[in-house]
Amino acid sequence: MVAGMRFGFEQIRRLPLALFVLLYTVVTGGPFLWVATMSLRTTSEIFKDPYGYPSPAHWEKFADAWTKSNYHTYFWNSVVVVVIAVALVTVIGAMAAHCLARYRFRGNRLMRFLILSGLVLPPQLLILALFQILLDVNLYNTLTGLVVVYVATHIAMTVYILEGFFMQIPQDLFDAARMDGYSDFEIFWRVTMPVGAPAIFTTVTLNFIILWNEFLFAVVLLTDDDKRTLPLGIMHFMGSHQLDVGMVATGLMIAILPVILIYGFFSETMIKGMTAGAVR
Amino acid sequence: MAVITVDQLSKRYDSTVAPAVKEVSFTVADREFMVLLGPSGCGKSTVLRMIAGLEPITAGTVSIDGKVMNQVPAKARDIAMVFQSYALYPHMKVYDNLAFGLRRRGIAVGEIDRRVRAAAAKLGLTEFLQRKPHALSGGQRQRVALGRAIVRDPKVFLFDEPLSNLDAALRVTTRNELIKQQREIGTTSIYVTHDQVEAMTMGDRICIMNLGEMVQIGRPLEVYRNPADTFVARFLGNPPMNLLQGRFAIDDGRAVARFAGRGVELTKRATASLTGYIGRKVIVGIRPEDLYETPHAGASMARLPARVAVVEPLGAETLLVLALEGSGEELIARIGRDTALRSGDRFEVALDTSAIHLFDPDTTKAIV
Amino acid sequence: MSISTRFWGFFGRNSAKPETDARCAGLGILVAFLAPALLFYAGFAIYPVIRTIYNSFHAIKPHGVVEFVGVSNFTTLLFADATFWKAVGNTALFTIVATILDVFGGLLLALCLFARAPFAGLLRVVWFTPVLMSYVVVGVIWVWIYDYDWGLANAILRWLGLGAFEQSWLGHPSTALWSVLGAHVWKWLGFNMIVFLAALYALPGEVLGAAELDNCGWVAKLVYIIVPMLRATIVNLLVLSFIGKMMVFDLIWIMTGGGPLWSTETVSTYVYKRAFEWNTFDLGYPSAIAVLWFVIILAFIAVMTQLLRQRDKLEF
Numbered sequence: 001m002v003a004g005m006r007f008g009f010e011q012i013r014r015l016p017l018a019l020f021v022l023l024y025t026v027v028t029g030g031p032f033l034w035v036a037t038m039s040l041r042t043t044s045e046i047f048k049d050p051y052g053y054p055s056p057a058h059w060e061k062f063a064d065a066w067t068k069s070n071y072h073t074y075f076w077n078s079v080v081v082v083v084i085a086v087a088l089v090t091v092i093g094a095m096a097a098h099c100l101a102r103y104r105f106r107g108n109r110l111m112r113f114l115i116l117s118g119l120v121l122p123p124q125l126l127i128l129a130l131f132q133i134l135l136d137v138n139l140y141n142t143l144t145g146l147v148v149v150y151v152a153t154h155i156a157m158t159v160y161i162l163e164g165f166f167m168q169i170p171q172d173l174f175d176a177a178r179m180d181g182y183s184d185f186e187i188f189w190r191v192t193m194p195v196g197a198p199a200i201f202t203t204v205t206l207n208f209i210i211l212w213n214e215f216l217f218a219v220v221l222l223t224d225d226d227k228r229t230l231p232l233g234i235m236h237f238m239g240s241h242q243l244d245v246g247m248v249a250t251g252l253m254i255a256i257l258p259v260i261l262i263y264g265f266f267s268e269t270m271i272k273g274m275t276a277g278a279v280r
Numbered sequence: 281m282a283v284i285t286v287d288q289l290s291k292r293y294d295s296t297v298a299p300a301v302k303e304v305s306f307t308v309a310d311r312e313f314m315v316l317l318g319p320s321g322c323g324k325s326t327v328l329r330m331i332a333g334l335e336p337i338t339a340g341t342v343s344i345d346g347k348v349m350n351q352v353p354a355k356a357r358d359i360a361m362v363f364q365s366y367a368l369y370p371h372m373k374v375y376d377n378l379a380f381g382l383r384r385r386g387i388a389v390g391e392i393d394r395r396v397r398a399a400a401a402k403l404g405l406t407e408f409l410q411r412k413p414h415a416l417s418g419g420q421r422q423r424v425a426l427g428r429a430i431v432r433d434p435k436v437f438l439f440d441e442p443l444s445n446l447d448a449a450l451r452v453t454t455r456n457e458l459i460k461q462q463r464e465i466g467t468t469s470i471y472v473t474h475d476q477v478e479a480m481t482m483g484d485r486i487c488i489m490n491l492g493e494m495v496q497i498g499r500p501l502e503v504y505r506n507p508a509d510t511f512v513a514r515f516l517g518n519p520p521m522n523l524l525q526g527r528f529a530i531d532d533g534r535a536v537a538r539f540a541g542r543g544v545e546l547t548k549r550a551t552a553s554l555t556g557y558i559g560r561k562v563i564v565g566i567r568p569e570d571l572y573e574t575p576h577a578g579a580s581m582a583r584l585p586a587r588v589a590v591v592e593p594l595g596a597e598t599l600l601v602l603a604l605e606g607s608g609e610e611l612i613a614r615i616g617r618d619t620a621l622r623s624g625d626r627f628e629v630a631l632d633t634s635a636i637h638l639f640d641p642d643t644t645k646a647i648v
Numbered sequence: 649m650s651i652s653t654r655f656w657g658f659f660g661r662n663s664a665k666p667e668t669d670a671r672c673a674g675l676g677i678l679v680a681f682l683a684p685a686l687l688f689y690a691g692f693a694i695y696p697v698i699r700t701i702y703n704s705f706h707a708i709k710p711h712g713v714v715e716f717v718g719v720s721n722f723t724t725l726l727f728a729d730a731t732f733w734k735a736v737g738n739t740a741l742f743t744i745v746a747t748i749l750d751v752f753g754g755l756l757l758a759l760c761l762f763a764r765a766p767f768a769g770l771l772r773v774v775w776f777t778p779v780l781m782s783y784v785v786v787g788v789i790w791v792w793i794y795d796y797d798w799g800l801a802n803a804i805l806r807w808l809g810l811g812a813f814e815q816s817w818l819g820h821p822s823t824a825l826w827s828v829l830g831a832h833v834w835k836w837l838g839f840n841m842i843v844f845l846a847a848l849y850a851l852p853g854e855v856l857g858a859a860e861l862d863n864c865g866w867v868a869k870l871v872y873i874i875v876p877m878l879r880a881t882i883v884n885l886l887v888l889s890f891i892g893k894m895m896v897f898d899l900i901w902i903m904t905g906g907g908p909l910w911s912t913e914t915v916s917t918y919v920y921k922r923a924f925e926w927n928t929f930d931l932g933y934p935s936a937i938a939v940l941w942f943v944i945i946l947a948f949i950a951v952m953t954q955l956l957r958q959r960d961k962l963e964f
Contacts, residue, residue: 021765024757028775028838031789034800050798092684099681103673111682118693120949122895124916125942128923128935129696129703152692155685172367175334175670176428180381181355184677194371213782215898220924231784235902238788245792252788259780267773271842274779278843278888293669334670 032256038249046246058246065250069240073226074233075254081143081229082211085150090204092151093158098192100159101166102174112163118156126153127220134221141223149217154210158203161276165199166192205266205273212259230255282344282435282468284308284331289340291326291492300326302492303340311466313459315483317473319515323492324472328438331470333357344435355384360429361438364445366421368413374400374424375409378431399431402461419450426458430465437462437469443478455482476516480504488512510563510644513637519568519599519612521637526564528557528638537636539564541606544582547633553648554638562647565637568599571613573621575630583628586611588621602629703935710929721936732937734910735918742829742914743893749833751885754840755878759870761841762848772845776838783835787902790831794818818904821911828903828912832896840885847881848874883956887949894945915941 038046039061040054065071100112130149131140139145169192177187193200215231222228228236234255241247263270284307291301301323308314316324329335331342333354342349349357360381368377378396387395400406403423413421422442429437442458443451459482462469473479479486480500487497488511496508507513507521514520526539535546535554575581585605592599600613600621613629621627638647704722707715725732757775761768778786793800794817802814817827851874859873875882897916900906906913906921915937922934 017760017763017765021760021771025771025774028778035789095681096685099678103678104671105678115689121693122942124895124919125700125938126696128931129699133696149692152688155689170365172363172365176363176367179354179361181384184673209780215783231782234784252785255785263780271776275842278884336669
């Protein structure tokens with residue numbers, strides 16, 4: 001009886017909490033739903049009633065957006081640049097992290113400081129000179145140049161996360177591998193990498209999301225339309241379809257959907273990846 | 281067949297601090313199980329790692345079967361090691377953990393499979409071969425670590441505190457299992473531990489180290505009965521040996537140790553080595569089990585007046601913490617379980633005079 | 649930390665060997681492991697920094713014309729460039745307000761979920777979604793939300809009967825900065841929420857239980873127990889957020905391009921404009937802005953860590 005009353009009281013007390021939670025969910029999710037409805041409607045339908053339900057649903061708009069603009073090019077440029085850059089930065093960063101975490105040598109602290117100082121370098125400080133440097137070495141306006149810049153600017157974060165994890169691998173494991181007859185490089189490849197897989201996975205996710213969304217370096221270092229990555233492509237698409245809101249919404253949806261889909265499957269990994277540097 | 285000889289082995293990490301290991305020498309006979317015993321930080325693990333080849337040697341030599349190993353890399357020494365944390369590769373199944381060391385040595389796949397299955401069967405791991413380490417219990421992981429050493433069929437086994445991550449009950453059964461395996465295989469072994477019970481029960485011989493130096497080496501009971509100095513006396517045995525301030529004297533031609541306000545005649549003792557100590561201070565050592573509630577016939581007994589400070593009934597026996605009336609020093613006695621003594625009681629504790637140890641107070645070495 | 653502790657649990661006691669020479673390696677091995685990272689880093693991160701600093705004392709004109717101008721870039725910047733100071737003012741306002749909203753808003757959201765709100769596990773994932781979206785996506789969506797004719801913001805005002813307050817949110821100098829700020833906070837709140845939530849779950853349950861026994865109400869518990877114990881996390885997020893906002897570029901560039909009338913111009917957008925949009929054709933002057941701003945950011949990091957981290961050592 002008493003418990004029942006307390007339960008009722010508890011419910012009332014928690015009502016504002018539940019309402020607030022609901023409100024904030026609408027605030028985060030609402031805009032995405034809105035874009036989703038618009039992506040299935042024509043611009044004239046949208047201007048008649050911006051918040052209407054898409055009936056009939058114009059699915060063909062997705063095919064139009066994909067084929068009639070350079071969308072597929074943007075998409076594949078992004079895939080190529082991001083996959084290569086992430087693969088490179090992971091292997092190179094892991095090698096450096098393994099070295100800093102595993103070996104004692106003169107200058108270890110200096111090397112660590114040098115590489116980790118990249119954590120505080122703002123892109124704005126690099127971008128003007130990178131523009132000049134890439135022109136000098138004929139990498140300006142090339143996807144290769146963008147990959148190189150992405151690797152260089154994301155090594156610090158990668159090493160920072162991996163080194164912290166690698167340091168906790170027990171020395172015994174390396175000693176055992178050494179007694180089993182494995183060389184230093186084999187130990188890195190066959191012990192550190194597989195044992196450090198959770199941290200590797202985290203940095204891969206983190207770098208993937210950041211680079212997939214990267215805008216500043218790409219906008220400065222690429223000019224040709226057929227070299228644009230997805231964020232630049234959407235900007236361009238928006239510019240050329242300024243008034244065709246319905247089409248831009250479809251374009252946005254093509255950019256949003258893969259992220260949402262992957263997020264649906266790997267939400268925990270992606271959350272962990274994005275917050276890896278801040279949670280301690 | 282493998283004899284390990286360690287000669288004047290030293291290790292110095294930093295020229296400014298004292299060496300971690302100082303001139304340690306011993307020989308482990310073929311098929312022998314040698315235990316390196318000492319408190320943490322005494323250098324015993326460093327000795328083991330130098331034998332393994334994981335740690336460069338500062339001075340001295342490590343030889344196996346007469347061949348100096350100092351410059352031979354770890355992988356070429358034909359040694360297998362069991363680590364304290366087991367060092368199982370967490371991303372590999374048990375099977376691959378066992379096979380990993382063999383694959384590097386140009387052994388045929390069929391032979392690897394045969395050896396892995398044989399070792400697994402011997403250790404009762406057959407049903408776990410396809411599991412990963414995290415799906416095993418502590419005891420099973422320990423057996424995989426041992427199996428990884430066994431499959432290699434090396435000349436020498438090295439163990440670095442392999443049981444210290446197990447709980448107390450499992451430690452006892454694993455201890456017996458490990459000894460059984462070693463006796464069966466007959467591989468020369470060196471075993472590092474800080475646990476004196478492990479050392480006493482497992483070792484053919486034990487080598488006790490302290491502060492980087494070797495203090496005493498011998499068969500377990502030999503060392504227990506004749507500790508070389510006060511460190512060994514206190515380190516072996518639980519509760520440790522009681523050490524009291526005393527003075528040595530010759531009274532009417534009899535050797536007498538004066539302590540706790542009494543003079544106790546030392547029986548069955550050669551007086552020759554004691555002549556230098558006449559009138560000098562000595563440390564008197566008495567093991568708790570050589571103290572009795574009442575004297576019993578057939579032995580020469582002395583009595584010391586004492587007050588009972590604490591009574592600790594352990595079931596099979598009872599420990600008494602006593603305050604000696606004569607000197608105020610504390611003494612621990614291990615007596616029968618049926619005692620009626622209570623805290624605060626005064627009585628005269630009986631002492632077997634033939635079991636008294638004497639140590640030099642300056643060098644802490646035993647006076648024999 | 650959280651991944652690793654869970655992961656290493658099964659190794660039992662970690663047998664860290666404080667002293668061992670087994671960690672030594674030959675120079676060749678060290679070089680082989682470090683060289684790739686150092687080459688990339690030196691060539692495309694350190695060298696650009698040095699070159700930017702060099703540029704800041706020069707006028708860099710097209711066709712390779714480089715003229716040494718001493719500190720004149722800096723003196724112009726500090727004493728004769730009203731737009732720069734406008735950008736500094738905007739950036740400062742943006743940084744301070746957005747940082748406070750981000751961090752304490754994130755804490756509030758985390759507390760909601762920590763207080764066992766219904767569907768907390770699901771909402772945690774949903775609320776994080778904007779963090780994963782690119783600035784371009786977020787920017788376009790919010791440009792539409794702020795649209796005068798058919799945007800959500802004005803639609804809601806009209807629906808609430810507050811039609812008098814409807815605005816051209818991004819078109820008016822007095823509201824543009826605040827509107828962009830709202831979009832920025834919307835994107836990042838989820839990030840701070842997740843970090844706080846992780847920190848909250850890492851708090852020792854005994855302490856919260858003890859507070860319960862002390863008959864602590866939830867407000868008192870928040871003020872006296874939870875916030876002090878989250879101090880390290882709060883400081884961490886404040887510094888992180890602060891640095892990020894001092895460099896804000898993408899969202900502003902996409903939503904307003906710095907306009908209208910420089911009302912959303914930030915230091916970063918100004919650097920970009922001076923370098924690539926204005927017809928001044930001089931990379932030296934924007935380099936000087938970038939260098940000066942970097943020095944200011946470093947100074948802020950130093951000051952903030954000094955001020956906030958002094959009594960950081962909380963044992964529990």
